[in-house]
Amino acid sequence: MSRVTSLVIIGLITSLACNAIAADTDSSGLNRLGERMYRDGILSDGTPLKGYVRGDVEIDSTMFSCTNCHARGGLGSVEGQVSSPPVNGATLFNPRYQYKDQIKNSISKSKGKTRPAQAIRPAYTDETLANALRGGMDPQGREFVPIMPRYNLNDQDMQIMVTYLKNLSSRLSPGVTDKSITFATIVTDDVSTDDRQAMLASIETLVNINQQTKNQKKFPQFAKMFRMLDTAFFREISVKTWELKGEPATWTAQLETYYKREPVFAILGGISNRPWQPIHDFCETNQIPCLFPVTDLPAVADKGWYTYYASKGFYQEGETAARFISDSIRDGAGGKVLQIVRNTDQGNALATGFTSTWNESGRGQLQTINLKQNQKMDSTLFQKLLLQYTPDSVVIWTGDETVATLAGLPPQTKRPQLYVSSRYVGKSITSIPEPLRENLFITYPFRLPEDEQSFKGYQEFLTLGKLKQPDEKRIATRTFSMIHIFLQGLKELRQDFYRDTLLDVLAMRPDQYLPDFERYSFGPGQRYASKGCYLVQLGKGATARLIKKSDWVVF
Amino acid sequence: MQLSLKRKLRFFLGVPVLLFCLTSVAHADTKTYKRTLEKFTNPDVTLVNQDGKRISFKSIIESDKPVVLDFIFGTCTTICPVLSAGYVNLQQKLGTDSTKIHLISISIDPENDTPKVMKEYLKRYRGKPGWDFLTGSRKDIDTIMRAYNAYIPNKMSHYALTLIHKPNADGWIRIYGIMSSSEFVDETKKAGL
Numbered sequence: 172m173s174r175v176t177s178l179v180i181i182g183l184i185t186s187l188a189c190n191a192i193a194a195d196t197d198s199s200g201l202n203r204l205g206e207r208m209y210r211d212g213i214l215s216d217g218t219p220l221k222g223y224v225r226g227d228v229e230i231d232s233t234m235f236s237c238t239n240c241h242a243r244g245g246l247g248s249v250e251g252q253v254s255s256p257p258v259n260g261a262t263l264f265n266p267r268y269q270y271k272d273q274i275k276n277s278i279s280k281s282k283g284k285t286r287p288a289q290a291i292r293p294a295y296t297d298e299t300l301a302n303a304l305r306g307g308m309d310p311q312g313r314e315f316v317p318i319m320p321r322y323n324l325n326d327q328d329m330q331i332m333v334t335y336l337k338n339l340s341s342r343l344s345p346g347v348t349d350k351s352i353t354f355a356t357i358v359t360d361d362v363s364t365d366d367r368q369a370m371l372a373s374i375e376t377l378v379n380i381n382q383q384t385k386n387q388k389k390f391p392q393f394a395k396m397f398r399m400l401d402t403a404f405f406r407e408i409s410v411k412t413w414e415l416k417g418e419p420a421t422w423t424a425q426l427e428t429y430y431k432r433e434p435v436f437a438i439l440g441g442i443s444n445r446p447w448q449p450i451h452d453f454c455e456t457n458q459i460p461c462l463f464p465v466t467d468l469p470a471v472a473d474k475g476w477y478t479y480y481a482s483k484g485f486y487q488e489g490e491t492a493a494r495f496i497s498d499s500i501r502d503g504a505g506g507k508v509l510q511i512v513r514n515t516d517q518g519n520a521l522a523t524g525f526t527s528t529w530n531e532s533g534r535g536q537l538q539t540i541n542l543k544q545n546q547k548m549d550s551t552l553f554q555k556l557l558l559q560y561t562p563d564s565v566v567i568w569t570g571d572e573t574v575a576t577l578a579g580l581p582p583q584t585k586r587p588q589l590y591v592s593s594r595y596v597g598k599s600i601t602s603i604p605e606p607l608r609e610n611l612f613i614t615y616p617f618r619l620p621e622d623e624q625s626f627k628g629y630q631e632f633l634t635l636g637k638l639k640q641p642d643e644k645r646i647a648t649r650t651f652s653m654i655h656i657f658l659q660g661l662k663e664l665r666q667d668f669y670r671d672t673l674l675d676v677l678a679m680r681p682d683q684y685l686p687d688f689e690r691y692s693f694g695p696g697q698r699y700a701s702k703g704c705y706l707v708q709l710g711k712g713a714t715a716r717l718i719k720k721s722d723w724v725v726f
Numbered sequence: 727m728q729l730s731l732k733r734k735l736r737f738f739l740g741v742p743v744l745l746f747c748l749t750s751v752a753h754a755d756t757k758t759y760k761r762t763l764e765k766f767t768n769p770d771v772t773l774v775n776q777d778g779k780r781i782s783f784k785s786i787i788e789s790d791k792p793v794v795l796d797f798i799f800g801t802c803t804t805i806c807p808v809l810s811a812g813y814v815n816l817q818q819k820l821g822t823d824s825t826k827i828h829l830i831s832i833s834i835d836p837e838n839d840t841p842k843v844m845k846e847y848l849k850r851y852r853g854k855p856g857w858d859f860l861t862g863s864r865k866d867i868d869t870i871m872r873a874y875n876a877y878i879p880n881k882m883s884h885y886a887l888t889l890i891h892k893p894n895a896d897g898w899i900r901i902y903g904i905m906s907s908s909e910f911v912d913e914t915k916k917a918g919l
Contacts (some may be wrong), residue, residue, distance in 0.1 A: 224808055225758065227907045228815050234851050235807035242803070250804045251885040317758055318808055318904060531842060532778060679803075681880040692837055694801040694881070702837040722863050724837045726774045 205335020210243065212236035214328050222320035230320050239695070240319075243476075244672035245339040248679060253318060259340035259669075263300060266290035277666065281349065300336070301329050340669045346436030347668040351407040353433060357441035357450060357464070359415045359422075366646055370442045370465060373650035374410050377439070380658065381408045404665055410439060415450075422449040430457060437673060439657060440464055440650045446516055451478050460670050462677075463653035463700070465646050467594065468516050471524075475698055477670075479677065481649055482688065482701040485517050485592065488614035489524025489568070491704035492590045494725040495612070496564050497532040506535025509562035509587075511553075513542050513569040517595050521568040538562070547572045550579030557587070564588040574599045577607055586610045593707075601715050608709045612720060616704040617645070617687050619717050629686050648686040656683060656691065656700075689723045759886075759903030761913075766889075766898055769873045773832075773862040776844040781860060783870065787891065792827045792917040795889040797876055798859075799835035800843045805886050808904055810851050812888075815907040816914065817854050827919050829857040832870055834881045836861045874898075892917040 207213045212220045212232020220232035237258070242248050245259035256262075268276060272288035279286045292309055299310040304322050307315040324332060346353045356374050358367050413429045415422045426449075438454065441464035451470035454461045454477040461477060467484035483490065500506045508529070512522040522539065529537050538560055542548065548569040553576050557565070565587050567573055573596045577589070589607070593600055593615045603611060623629055632651050633642075642648050656677065663676035675695075683691040688701035703723035710716035770784045787793055796813075798806035810831070817824040833839035839847075844859035853859075861867070871877040878884045890899040890913055899913060 224811065225904050225906045228808070228811050228904075229907075230807075230811045234811065234814075239802075239807055240804045248803045249882075250802070251883050253804045255804055318804065678801075679882050681882060690837070692835070694799065694835055694838055695803055696801050697838055724863070726778070726840065726861065 201331055201334050202338060205331045205338075208232075208237075208328065208332055209335055209339070210236060210238045214324075215331055220322060220324070220328075222322035224320050225317045232320075232322075242672070242675040242695075244667075244669045244675050245336070246667050246669070246672045246675065248675070250679075253316075255319075258336055260337040261341050263295045263336060265294050267292040297330075297333050300333050304329065304332065340667070340672065343668045344436055344670040345434035347406070351409065352668065353409050353411065353435050354437055354439045355411045355413045355429065355435040356439050357413045357415060357426075357443070359443035359445060360417070361444045362442050366442060366644060369642065369644070369646040370440060370650050371412065373647045373654065374440055376651070377654045377657075378408055378410065380654070404662075411435065413438075415443075419445055419449045423453050426450065426453045430459075435459065436668065437462060437670065438464075440653045442466070442646065444468075446470070446520075447478070447480075451475060454478050458670060460673050462657055463649065465649050468520055469699075476674065476696075478698065479674070480699050481652070481691070482616060483524065483699050484616075485520035485595065486524035487699070487702075488592050488594070488616055488704050489521040489526075489566075490528045491616075491706065491721075491725050492566055492612075492614055493525045493528035493532065495706050495721055496566075496588075496590070497529065497534045498725065500534045503535075505563040505588075507561070507563045508535055508537045508566065509556065509560045509564070510537060510539040510566040511542065511548060511556065511569060512539060513548065514544050514546070515570065517570065517592075518542075518568045521592055521595060525566060525568075542569070548576045550576050553577075554580060562587050564590065566590045568592065568595065570595055571597050571599060574602055577611075578602075578604050580607075582606070588612060590614070601709065601713065603709060605711060608711075608715070612706050612708060613717075614704055615707045615717060616701070618689050619705065619707070619719065621716070623686065626684075626686065628684065632686050645687050652683075652685040652687065652691065655685060656680065759901050759905055759909075762900045762902075763897050764875070764900045765896060766874050769866075769869045771862065771866040771869055773860040773866065774841060776841050776848055776859045778841040781858075783860070786828065786830070786858075789828065790893050792893060792914060792919050793830060793891040794827060794914065794917075795830050795832065795874070795891070797834050797871065797884060797887060798831045799833055799881055800839045800847045801835070802881075805884060809886055809888065810847075810853075812905060812907070812910055813857055814851050814853065816910050817857065819907060819911050820914075820919075823919065824854055825856040827856065827914055827917075829853075831857070831859045832867065833859065833861040834867065834871070834878065834884055836864055836867045875900075890914065890917045 204215050208215070208220060212235070214220050220236070222230055222232070224230055240248060240255035241258045245257060247255045247257040249255070268288050268290055276286060276288060292311065295303070295310055302308050303315070304324060307319055307321045309315065356371070358370065411429075411433065413426065415425050438459060438461040440462065441450070443450070443464070443466055446468040447464060447466040448470045450461065450464070455475060459477060460479070462479050463481050464478070466480070469480040469484050470478070471483050471486045496508060510522060510525060512518045526537065526539065540556060548567070549572070567589060569576070573591055586607075587610070589611045591600070591611065591613055593613045600613065617623070618626060632648055659680060660673050660677045664673055678693050678695045678697065680693045685691055689703055691700035692702065693700060704725070705719055705723060706721040706725070707717040708720055710718055768784050768787045770782070773781050773783050775781050796809050798809055813829050813831070817829070820827065833844065839859070839861045841861070844861060848857060848859055868877065874889055876887050886902070886904050888901040888905070890901065899917060901913065905913065
């Protein structure tokens with residue numbers, strides 16, 4: 172091949188490559204590349220973004236990336252004594268003011284006025300931002316704290332990153348105006364009228380609480396600045412009820428129709444007896460936060476971002492039972508486990524949690540019997556399975572027939588350990604015959620009743636919800652807990668009404684001690700707030716006491 | 727009303743602190759940590775490691791290897807990633823000597839940091855053998871944090887702390903802040919590596 176031909180071919184290849192880059196640098200392609208760099212630490216050529224902290228500590232951004240410190244929405248974070256400032260476009264490419272000036276400026280702007288204030292940092296340009304990312308200097312030449320990495324970015328990747336930051340949280344999310352925020356809650360038609368009312372009445376108190384906050388700003392005790400802040404932050408809240416009818420397969424279309432008619436900022440609470448998965452998927456697709464729906468059948472996934480659940484529900488009970496049994500196995504003894512599963516949403520969720528955790532623990536042998544559709548357990552079948560498999564432990568994920576099954580067993584000198592779910596078996600659990608109780612372990616995913624009564628916040632919740640007696644189904648209390656946590660998040664949002672930021676600020680909340688669960692705990696990327704579940708045994712008598720046999724969290 | 731005012735006051739007092747952090751200037755060539763020598767009593771508790779194995783905490787601390795201890799959690803935003811990057815860099819710099827020192831990270835979010843989460847964390851950071859991530863009951867974790875004067879009630883308010891123990895030594899080197907890689911190597915050498 173002649174040298175001239177080679178040069179022509181090289182020229183053609185270069186030209187094609189440039190065109191390919193140009194084609195990929197349309198706004199959505201560029202944004203995808205920027206998002207991958209910001210969230211996953213991967214450069215446009217697929218290699219890791221690298222840099223240094225504290226001078227010579229090399230970091231690879233596939234370990235931790237921009238999103239770790241500056242959060243997914245780009246509004247930053249505060250952890251201990253380290254503050255990571257906002258890096259969204261609206262903040263970087265505008266002068267930065269002291270917080271009080273920022274508030275005053277916003278209020279003046281809403282009145283069509285401008286006011287002079289000394290900026291503490293001028294607006295970044297593309298060049299000064301590149302200097303900041305590579306050399307750790309702000310536009311005034313001040314050096315960043317050494318914990319901020321100095322990144323190795325070539326010009327092309329720098330352009331991608333700068334463009335991404337320009338567009339990051341640059342426009343307020345749908346459902347928000349200067350005066351109002353619109354939310355939705357979801358009720359499916361399998362929910363009883365009483366349960367529906369318990370959830371909706373609790374949601375209604377949110378609107379009332381918000382109204383009270385608005386009125387408080389008139390009180391003279393508030394300093395001028397506090398009143399000003401309330402004015403700047405305050406939005407009227409309205410919560411629409413999205414009713415879903417028919418089979419879950421049709422829910423997505425119904426949700427899309429509601430959303431098209433009126434976009435909402437977030438979905439607050441909600442209730443269904445069916446698996447939450449279709450609603451979870453809708454929220455992921457449309458990037459809508461969904462906060463603490465009342466469901467015991469949540470989607471259990473490592474990658475979900477938009478739905479925050481109180482717990483993993485039945486799945487979590489199965490998970491806990493598996494850890495408890497696995498931990499009790501010593502030197503391989505007692506490791507023969509039989510799992511019996513009724514083919515219902517609840518039974519399958521319990522079994523999925525148990526099996527996946529058991530497979531991770533790697534101890535003992537597990538045999539699972541899946542009952543057929545509409546098949547129920549009885550004493551004869553149970554006895555037959557015991558004789559066939561001779562297990563050390565039997566995990567019984569059957570429903571309300573469990574008590575009758577166990578009560579009908581012939582007296583035996585030696586029984587395996589039995590494990591059941593308190594919620595799946597239901598109220599009849601306390602009528603388990605006393606001779607069986609010694610061998611029976613029950614998953615119980617809430618604070619124990621005697622502890623709940625002495626829990627000081629409980630009475631407050633009952634009063635707030637105008638409830639005369641404890642809420643046995645925990646619908647009102649779980650919804651109030653959602654409101655409590657949501658209002659904290661809303662306050663932290665200030666004027667940054669971005670959906671990702673709402674989830675970011677909730678993730679940074681300290682532990683919350685509320686009714687039902689021992690603790691709601693949070694953390695970036697964590698989506699199941701209550702991580703625990705007790706294993707309990709029944710005491711003696713008809714109104715048997717629950718006796719703790721495990722810690723709240725079992726490893 | 728009283729409570730609400732207090733909350734608002736706390737919020738306003740927080741603003742200048744935050745602004746100071748946002749605008750503070752630091753120099754990379756100066757030391758950004760404080761080093762002290764301290765005496766602690768090693769607590770006798772049982773923890774769980776990234777493989778789900780139960781470990782006697784006291785026995786691994788009182789071994790014949792130098793021990794480095796820090797407090798992190800799997801979904802931490804800012805401080806833990808930098809501390810963990812320090813561990814990784816130290817292991818790389820030590821090369822084949824990296825197993826002569828025991829790096830230990832104690833979870834301060836034990837409810838979320840299950841063995842599975844901890845194992846994935848170590849894998850993400852490419853931690854080598856010799857770095858263990860330990861979790862346990864909240865009570866036991868609190869006991870450890872108190873024993874080393876590192877107690878924090880809320881994981882989001884934690885700070886960068888590294889403790890280094892020389893085998894059979896009476897005390898600990900307490901490092902408050904972030905070390906550079908070379909400083910970290912120097913400190914471990916002082917602990918007998």
